[in-house]
Amino acid sequence: MEKELRLMKGNEAVAEAAIRAGADGYFGYPITPQSEIIEYLMEANPYETTGMVVLQAESEVAAINMVYGGAGCGKKVMTTSSSPGISLKQEGITYIAGAELPCLIVNVVRGGPGLGTIQPAQSDYFQAVKGGGHGDYHLIVLAPASVQEMADFVDLGFELAFRYRNPVMMLSDGAIGQMMEKVWLSPPKERSRTVPDWATTGKPPTRERNIITSLELDPNRQEIFNEKLVVKYNEIKEKEVRFEEFQCADAEYLFVAYGTSARVCQKAVELARNQGIKAGLLRPITLFPYPSKQLNKLADQVRLMLSVEMSAGQMVEDVMLSVNGKVPVYHYGRMGGMIPTPDEVVENLKERIKGGR
Amino acid sequence: MKDMTGIKEIISPENLAYKKSEILTDEIMHYCPGCGHSTAHRILAEIIEEEGIQQDTIGVSPVGCSVFLYNYLNIDWQEAAHGRAPAVATAIKRLLPEKFVFTYQGDGDLAAIGTAETIHACNRGENFLIIFVNNGIYGMTGGQMAPTTLPGMKSSTSPFGRDVRTMGNPLKMTDIVATLPGTYYVTRQSVHNPSNVKKTKRAMRKAFQYQKLNKGTCFIEIVSNCPSGWKMTPVQSNKWMEENMFPFYPLGDLKVPEEQPVQQPKSE
Amino acid sequence: MTEEILIAGFGGQGVLSMGKIMAYSGVIQDMEVSWMPSYGPEMRGGTANVIVILSSERISSPIIRHFDTAIILNQQSLDKFEQSVKPGGVLIYDGNGITRHPERKDISIYRVDAAEEASKMNSPKTFNMIVLGGFLKVKPVLTMENVIKGLKKSLPERYHKLIPENEKSLLRGEEIIKEIQKF
Numbered sequence A: 001m002e003k004e005l006r007l008m009k010g011n012e013a014v015a016e017a018a019i020r021a022g023a024d025g026y027f028g029y030p031i032t033p034q035s036e037i038i039e040y041l042m043e044a045n046p047y048e049t050t051g052m053v054v055l056q057a058e059s060e061v062a063a064i065n066m067v068y069g070g071a072g073c074g075k076k077v078m079t080t081s082s083s084p085g086i087s088l089k090q091e092g093i094t095y096i097a098g099a100e101l102p103c104l105i106v107n108v109v110r111g112g113p114g115l116g117t118i119q120p121a122q123s124d125y126f127q128a129v130k131g132g133g134h135g136d137y138h139l140i141v142l143a144p145a146s147v148q149e150m151a152d153f154v155d156l157g158f159e160l161a162f163r164y165r166n167p168v169m170m171l172s173d174g175a176i177g178q179m180m181e182k183v184w185l186s187p188p189k190e191r192s193r194t195v196p197d198w199a200t201t202g203k204p205p206t207r208e209r210n211i212i213t214s215l216e217l218d219p220n221r222q223e224i225f226n227e228k229l230v231v232k233y234n235e236i237k238e239k240e241v242r243f244e245e246f247q248c249a250d251a252e253y254l255f256v257a258y259g260t261s262a263r264v265c266q267k268a269v270e271l272a273r274n275q276g277i278k279a280g281l282l283r284p285i286t287l288f289p290y291p292s293k294q295l296n297k298l299a300d301q302v303r304l305m306l307s308v309e310m311s312a313g314q315m316v317e318d319v320m321l322s323v324n325g326k327v328p329v330y331h332y333g334r335m336g337g338m339i340p341t342p343d344e345v346v347e348n349l350k351e352r353i354k355g356g357r
Numbered sequence B: 001m002k003d004m005t006g007i008k009e010i011i012s013p014e015n016l017a018y019k020k021s022e023i024l025t026d027e028i029m030h031y032c033p034g035c036g037h038s039t040a041h042r043i044l045a046e047i048i049e050e051e052g053i054q055q056d057t058i059g060v061s062p063v064g065c066s067v068f069l070y071n072y073l074n075i076d077w078q079e080a081a082h083g084r085a086p087a088v089a090t091a092i093k094r095l096l097p098e099k100f101v102f103t104y105q106g107d108g109d110l111a112a113i114g115t116a117e118t119i120h121a122c123n124r125g126e127n128f129l130i131i132f133v134n135n136g137i138y139g140m141t142g143g144q145m146a147p148t149t150l151p152g153m154k155s156s157t158s159p160f161g162r163d164v165r166t167m168g169n170p171l172k173m174t175d176i177v178a179t180l181p182g183t184y185y186v187t188r189q190s191v192h193n194p195s196n197v198k199k200t201k202r203a204m205r206k207a208f209q210y211q212k213l214n215k216g217t218c219f220i221e222i223v224s225n226c227p228s229g230w231k232m233t234p235v236q237s238n239k240w241m242e243e244n245m246f247p248f249y250p251l252g253d254l255k256v257p258e259e260q261p262v263q264q265p266k267s268e
Numbered sequence C: 001m002t003e004e005i006l007i008a009g010f011g012g013q014g015v016l017s018m019g020k021i022m023a024y025s026g027v028i029q030d031m032e033v034s035w036m037p038s039y040g041p042e043m044r045g046g047t048a049n050v051i052v053i054l055s056s057e058r059i060s061s062p063i064i065r066h067f068d069t070a071i072i073l074n075q076q077s078l079d080k081f082e083q084s085v086k087p088g089g090v091l092i093y094d095g096n097g098i099t100r101h102p103e104r105k106d107i108s109i110y111r112v113d114a115a116e117e118a119s120k121m122n123s124p125k126t127f128n129m130i131v132l133g134g135f136l137k138v139k140p141v142l143t144m145e146n147v148i149k150g151l152k153k154s155l156p157e158r159y160h161k162l163i164p165e166n167e168k169s170l171l172r173g174e175e176i177i178k179e180i181q182k183f
């Protein structure tokens, strides 16, 4: 079957892609700017067609624990929310990471802290990439920059989640969730019938019983488990780094930006080049694992890097770690639901060029 | 300039029929036309003013359409996270037991995400007032299904009507909390016409006065409308509410204390 | 070809849906499109705006501050966005309720009194189609045929009976738009 062209909001694309990816269950709670996801799923009513369960939970806490239960049965399950709701899910997320369960969590980020605003932001980078919940764990974090990627990363997210038995987070924002673009949708997949051997489905005489848990009373054994996780995270760092480069080949100045900011920076690259400034853009697609090697390589070529984020400066720390002092690294950000414009990004770059080297 | 219209005469103090409460600020309310929240706010303001307890009252506002309640009543406020107002109020009242404390919450806030906090505050008999505005829908986020949405009722997350087999039955929180020994006074009211406004006001006055007795949680449900969320005109929404909400959520007292307040209610 | 458009007015004027029709029509016309709305509860009765980009190339930033065309439907939006039109660009506005008219000298200005016309036609709901018709006259980046297809795409099936009325309004908009100043 061929791909189908649609004009959709990013949120709607997530919902439609979930049905087409053969998801078994969706559990959510309304919150702006992502309520269209559950609204779309309720309207589409996939239970009647694919058998996908869609449920409005009584809270985000309930929703993430439903995900825990569904994932423990070996099913393709997911939840979506926006910043305040994702904070509530953190307990469940660390239990899911600790029990090594696959699932997809989408955060359509809005401005914080606290109740904050409902406008787009990227201020949950630390929460997504550095932890969020307690304990030594990592999510695989995908950062879509278009409606197309909102759809594509649902399937990719499930694939990575099952490959590594690890929760995957799609870190989006209100702008990508709310805007409409063209999207090519993959043909629907059947829901999978294969049951992972670790899933709780009822113990047949032929296998040991399966227990889904994150509890270990013996610290020696907990440490062995932690080491196993480290090995897994290292493998992910080795194999799953994804990024995109724009005009990097001859770039003297590099923007580093993901999601909506990357779109803005793409335009900023055009504007800068029109003014004779050789700018380029590296767009991380995975935020964990981070494209550190590529940035380190580019540090040998460019004169400075400017991390552009809708935050007070979070990802910039990873850029600094990646280049390890080789070139000056700066941050330019807007906060609270404000989006930087391409012009102001170029202005900032020019200031850095003047003030720096 | 000479008063040609005779307006001065008309607006003389003897003719005063309604006055904005001193407790209400001059902030313009953001509610949709015909929404019951603004009436409930006004009643609350009048009670605080008439009881003379502005300096002794602390309100806890919810997340929902009434999230900006703190802009409209000139008292001290704490804004709670979604559903957590009873927990916030618990600590305020325990640490400032001489003060009047109340929460003001919607049905999503109180009966979905905040069910645990609501039940446990009531079960501990926390000595504050919970005002519960039940409009059967999530107004703020754009009309999604709430725990209180009626069977068959359409919302943006129940586009084919609430199917009780998969979405559960509407939750009667007021009936539930009335069964808990911790609650002292539990009543269900409305604010959609003058006589019910008066009844709600009486209930609210009693609830504040009961708070002085230190006998447990007072709980007032206000069954209300949501013209935008229900996709109706204000008039239609009130009619629909009378015909559909009231049979399911009948107005009246669910739990009345035997003891009377220290101070008799003032006449309305 | 790239056309960067802002539409701004009151919530309820059909600002977002007008942008949506442009976006749908753009897809039908095989263009790249983006539709970036202002969103949230402040839209109830407040101001609403949307950025629509139509392009023959991949669209970089869906969020921009300067526009080829600004379509302005109330005074607040005129005050806020008059300076956002690119020099040499186009400003289209509805004169209804406007007390301070556009003053820029370095842009082309057109006026389409759609509110008045819609009430004359006794068709208040197609107000935004009159505006869109005016836009198409000035900036024929989309063909009328594709716009009508886009309209069908963006309207739910049950409203398709209203399409002839919308079509009429589009054509009317083309007729009534007036050039105030040509740059």
Ligand SMILES: Cc1ncc(C[n+]2csc(CCOP(=O)(O)OP(=O)(O)O)c2C)c(N)n1
Pocket: A029, A030, A031, A032, A060, A084, A085, A088, A115, B063, B064, B065, B066, B082, B105, B106, B107, B108, B109, B110, B135, B137, B138, B139, B140, B141, B146
């Ligand atoms: C943790 C969290 N989840 C979700 C939301 C989004 N949210 C804001 S208000 C609301 C529901 C409001 O409904 P209700 O309590 O019935 O009050 P109403 O708006 O109808 O007055 C929701 C889900 C939030 N702010 N925080």
